[in-house]
Amino acid sequence: MREKTILEMQKNHTVLNEQSFEPVILQRGYANRTLHIDLSKRSIEIRPVTERMKELWTGGKGFDLWLMFQEIDANTRWDSPENPLCMSSGPLGGVASFPGSGKTIVTSISPATESIMDSNVGGYFGPYLKFAGFDALVITGKSDTDVSVFIDATHGRISIEKTPDEAFDAHVVCEQFTEMYADSEDDKRNIAVVAAGSAADHVWIGVLNFSFYDWRRKVTRVKQAGRGGMGTVFRDKKLKALVIKNQDFTPAWTIVDQPFVDEFRIQPAATWKPLDPAEIEAIAAKWSNDPEYVIEMMQDIQDRERYISREAIDELNRITGVPKSRLYHIATFYGAFTLRPVGECVIQVCVGTACHVKGAARIIETFERELGISRGHTTEDGRFTLEAVACLGCCSLAPVVKINDEIIGNVKVSDVAGIIRKQRGEGR
Ligand code: FES
Structure with a gap:
């Protein structure tokens, strides 16, 4: 039948x-x-x-x-x-x-x-x-x-x-x-x-x-x-x-108006400029506006914008039809993406247990002093973002600092100024 x-x-x-x-x-x-x-x-x-x-x-x-x-x-x-x-x-x-x-x-x-x-x-x-x-x-x-x-x-x-x-x-x-x-x-x-x-x-x-x-x-x-x-x-x-x-993915929490949130939010550098909709349209067009390639589109946006902005999520949703919940899921799941604006050089100082006992607290304080910013912030010129992070997975090298993709182990307080000079292209 x-x-x-x-x-x-x-x-x-x-x-x-x-x-x-x-x-x-x-x-x-x-x-x-x-x-x-x-x-x-x-x-x-x-x-x-x-x-x-x-x-x-x-x-x-x-x-x-x-x-x-x-x-x-x-x-x-x-x-x-x-x-x-x-x-x-x-x-x-x-x-x-x-x-x-x-x-x-x-x-x-x-x-x-x-x-x-x-x-x-x-x-x-x-x-x-x-x-x-x-x-x-x-x-x-x-x-x-x-x-x-x-x-x-x-x-x-x-x-x-x-x-x-x-x-x-x-x-x-x-x-x-x-x-x-x-x-x-x-x-x-x-x-x-x-x-x-x-x-x-x-x-x-x-x-x-x-x-x-x-x-x-x-x-x-x-x-x-x-x-x-x-x-x-x-x-x-x-x-x-x-x-x-269901087609409406209502935020369960609205925290944008809570003043205490600003303490934890990385502040955009003064030089930071978001991509405009036409630039995002061009990135999506490069991938034929195909929802299958939304991760690739987000990689391009991350490269250009140095983060995935709310405006970029809205535009990608409009162009590809991929739900915003899915886009936020991707942006938070993969370590390669960030939803916060960051500097060209992201300095992550590990404050995990092994690094802590080897003096991570003094190292991050020295970075703060040298850069003139506190952790979680970006320098005015948009060059550096400083973050305190949990274990970076290479405890035998403690204390550890990660600069963009490069891991530096056994860091001493006396190394910090040289590390920053090198990133500025001034040699150590
Ligand atoms: S605790 Fe710092 S790398 Fe593991």
């Missing part, structure tokens, strides 16, 4: 309930509301987050536990309809500057242990849920037929739908829903799907798969919340898939 097309599958959906919702501006990492879906009643409800929740139950684990305790009692078993499946992202969720902030914490009473267990997983679901305006999702009840839940943050709509034709195998259903809800190839990266697969119908340790679209390889990939049988609970509720789509 001929397989159904994606369009035919979508036409065969039956909407059992739907609700609209408004976007919110995240405040200090919180959307201040949670989403509750009861599959027995087919209800969709948005509830506020209280200050007490944030004070006492901080983070994804904390929220999940607090939400669990609202639903269960001593008699709740893993397959009781009231056993919730909670998914949260903490206040740092989706902040690309922090490692691990893309995680989703999934919590439920485990079929394997009959106690509360949590499992954490990568992928995009947690951040997308946060950007959609929900700190957590709670799924209770059990459906009498296979259903999927669709959270469409681009149109502010949540629906519970009967989805009879999509596959059960997690990697296939993730691909099908990604294809179904994407408006274009680029739009696929705005979709994350959660699915358990058919094996979870038969075992107590079924995993839960979280998809993300790998735009470089052009495939939907999955990561697993593997602990505790979360996939088994998911399937026990007759959930086939949970789909989220």
